Amino acid sequence: MTTVAAKPATMAQALQRAMRDAMAEDPTVHVLGEDVGTLGGVFRITDGLAKEFGEDRCTDTPLAEAGILGTAVGMAMYGLRPVVEMQFDAFAYPAFEQLISHVSRMRNRTAGSMGMPLVVRVPYGGGIGGVEHHSDSSEAYYMATPGLHVVTPATVEDAYGLLRAAIASDDPVVFLEPKRLYWSKAEWSPDAPTEVAPIGKAVVRRPGRSATLITYGPSVPVCLEAAEAATAEGWDLEVVDLRSLVPFDDETVCASVRRTGRAVVVHESTGFGGPGGEIAARVTERCFHHLEAPVLRVAGFDIPYPPPMLEKHHLPGVDRVLDAVARLQWEAES
Amino acid sequence: MTVQELPGAGAAAYRPTPPPAWRPRTDPAPLLPDPEPYRVLGTEAPLDRALMLRLYAELVRGRRYNAQATALTKQGRLAVYPSSTGQEACEVAAALVLQEQDWLFPSYRDTLAAVARGLDPVQALTLLRGDWHTGYDPHEHRIAPLCTPLATQLPHAVGLAHAARLKGDDVVALAMVGDGGTSEGDFHEALNFAAVWQAPVVFLVQNNGFAISVPLAKQTAAPSLAHKAVGYGMPGRLVDGNDAAAVHEVLADAVARARRGGGPTLIEAVTYRIEAHTNADDATRYRVDAEVEAWRDHDPIQLLEAELTSRGFLDDSAKEAAAEAAETMAAALRERMNADAELDPMDLFAHVYAEKTAQLREQEAQLRAELAAHQDEDEGER
Ligand SMILES: Cc1ncc(C[n+]2csc(CCOP(=O)(O)OP(=O)(O)O)c2C)c(N)n1
Numbered sequence: 001m002t003t004v005a006a007k008p009a010t011m012a013q014a015l016q017r018a019m020r021d022a023m024a025e026d027p028t029v030h031v032l033g034e035d036v037g038t039l040g041g042v043f044r045i046t047d048g049l050a051k052e053f054g055e056d057r058c059t060d061t062p063l064a065e066a067g068i069l070g071t072a073v074g075m076a077m078y079g080l081r082p083v084v085e086m087q088f089d090a091f092a093y094p095a096f097e098q099l100i101s102h103v104s105r106m107r108n109r110t111a112g113s114m115g116m117p118l119v120v121r122v123p124y125g126g127g128i129g130g131v132e133h134h135s136d137s138s139e140a141y142y143m144a145t146p147g148l149h150v151v152t153p154a155t156v157e158d159a160y161g162l163l164r165a166a167i168a169s170d171d172p173v174v175f176l177e178p179k180r181l182y183w184s185k186a187e188w189s190p191d192a193p194t195e196v197a198p199i200g201k202a203v204v205r206r207p208g209r210s211a212t213l214i215t216y217g218p219s220v221p222v223c224l225e226a227a228e229a230a231t232a233e234g235w236d237l238e239v240v241d242l243r244s245l246v247p248f249d250d251e252t253v254c255a256s257v258r259r260t261g262r263a264v265v266v267h268e269s270t271g272f273g274g275p276g277g278e279i280a281a282r283v284t285e286r287c288f289h290h291l292e293a294p295v296l297r298v299a300g301f302d303i304p305y306p307p308p309m310l311e312k313h314h315l316p317g318v319d320r321v322l323d324a325v326a327r328l329q330w331e332a333e334s
Numbered sequence: 335m336t337v338q339e340l341p342g343a344g345a346a347a348y349r350p351t352p353p354p355a356w357r358p359r360t361d362p363a364p365l366l367p368d369p370e371p372y373r374v375l376g377t378e379a380p381l382d383r384a385l386m387l388r389l390y391a392e393l394v395r396g397r398r399y400n401a402q403a404t405a406l407t408k409q410g411r412l413a414v415y416p417s418s419t420g421q422e423a424c425e426v427a428a429a430l431v432l433q434e435q436d437w438l439f440p441s442y443r444d445t446l447a448a449v450a451r452g453l454d455p456v457q458a459l460t461l462l463r464g465d466w467h468t469g470y471d472p473h474e475h476r477i478a479p480l481c482t483p484l485a486t487q488l489p490h491a492v493g494l495a496h497a498a499r500l501k502g503d504d505v506v507a508l509a510m511v512g513d514g515g516t517s518e519g520d521f522h523e524a525l526n527f528a529a530v531w532q533a534p535v536v537f538l539v540q541n542n543g544f545a546i547s548v549p550l551a552k553q554t555a556a557p558s559l560a561h562k563a564v565g566y567g568m569p570g571r572l573v574d575g576n577d578a579a580a581v582h583e584v585l586a587d588a589v590a591r592a593r594r595g596g597g598p599t600l601i602e603a604v605t606y607r608i609e610a611h612t613n614a615d616d617a618t619r620y621r622v623d624a625e626v627e628a629w630r631d632h633d634p635i636q637l638l639e640a641e642l643t644s645r646g647f648l649d650d651s652a653k654e655a656a657a658e659a660a661e662t663m664a665a666a667l668r669e670r671m672n673a674d675a676e677l678d679p680m681d682l683f684a685h686v687y688a689e690k691t692a693q694l695r696e697q698e699a700q701l702r703a704e705l706a707a708h709q710d711e712d713e714g715e716r
Contacts, residue, residue: 030500061527062526062527064527066519066523067492069489070488070493071489071492071496071524074490075494076493077494078493079497080497108685108686111466111684171687200691247691247693251692
């Protein structure tokens, strides 16, 4: 358990605080990426780190994602714990080769003698009016790669706790930051101790009895809002925040679905080949006899992320979630 | 005047002044390689007798290793073997030039460099035999896993060297890549990072003429691969890759330069791949015998042997001793490789994560049950 002295007002500040605390405690933690030094990152997540820890610990690299992650691999080989910032979701793609071919398999390839304790921070998802290549939800690509942990916080507390856990992990973690929640505020008392969230544990954000909304990252607030709205229909929705996509917490998810008998998976990423398909299949395999209706998915459309003026039609919002919940009831009655 | 003594050279002196008049002031000339590959053998240059004899013995052993490993593919003991026959001078020099604390970053063709650095010959072959990807702990001899995706090991070498320098350790990384690999983006990114960070790295390109079937002329339009160094702000050196003394000297210079903080060097060793790309390749489709024969006349072992003999460094008994040592190594390798590897299927799940996930534990239990069921069936049949 780690105590945070001051109240971080936003998720961005909590993330920054997590890196600062980790760097202060462990001299092997190094931050590197594009514009992370003097500028403090385009989202200011690394603000002040270069000043506090020096440019050797928080390094502005040349503009080359494969090079950033590739050199981080070498740094990890030599006992450092690199925390790499990818500027935006779609700009991590040049680094895929390093991530998939080396970061994810180094431990396996070397029969356990060479781990890869590094973190790749990726601001992801839409809703901020970004132009093309600034709003992708790329989690399915990462999830499909054995050897990687994939986590994504939805709250300020989790942003801190999960990033601390990711940096402390002896395995590589793809840390997906829902960029539209960067400025969401915390509601916790300033001196409250903050738990380091264990990677691989989902939480029930809102208990309920009628159906379970299974979600993560940027869709968590959407689902919580939908659950509030649903009370008007007499539905009492449970909201499960996965927090960790890999490893997947079957236990928490299935316990919830067995209680409620109905489930909807909600995420921004495309539905076809997206995380929801995997999650729905897992739930069906494990909870079939408890289900009153098929597991439904509310996802982004199967299109390249749309231009900002159209994104509101693409992103799953409260109404779309409630429509799905309504279909659950209907399926159950037919 | 060496490169790092030049005014304006190197990252430390790289201070752009504001526009409009800004232009890089570094004179690229001293970074440029010689127009012809550097040679030592056949010149009057003094030679270190003990070093030359060591190189010779390792070349002979390396050639025998290549022949033995190729034979093992024919016996089905190795899935594939990319031979470095004809390139042994590069392989051996790369291994011998490093100090114990230094790191080697080999590609899939560089088994020999790893063995010459001290790696167990059988452990060096597990990747190619197929029992595990990397058969050794990289930390033991400071040899990164033999790398299959082209050029991707180069940024690793840069990162490791950079990390070592940040820690204040005296460590140099030597990264090996083929001529084809120089076209990959990772080659560019690694060289650029290395130069900007002034990392203690040496890049050794073995230009053996082909990337599988594609000749160098279809790979690059550069005057030489060593010329590419200039654009990154590091020196490029061109060396005869079949001249073991020259390769060793050029590598030693570059390693020493990196060690004293002078930054990275790109070295192109011009050599030739005598065998096909691997045993699965048909080299007659893309090259003619006359070319191969011409290169056989420029063989690294013969070149060194002739030189050392004429200088009185090498006599028949020393030659025989080298051949015998190589034979002993080959016999031991043959014998050990002929034993069937014992594999534990449960290893499939052992090293995916530091700690097994619930999903992997389930799958492990499934496989264990399948194996038990098979065993019961087998016993039932007996
Ligand atoms: C990224 C990548 N693309 C393609 C391949 C398949 N491949 C294996 S070896 C090779 C040719 C490499 O040629 P070169 O770099 O000159 O090295 P050499 O084999 O001659 O030592 C190719 C295309 C690969 N291993 N990695």
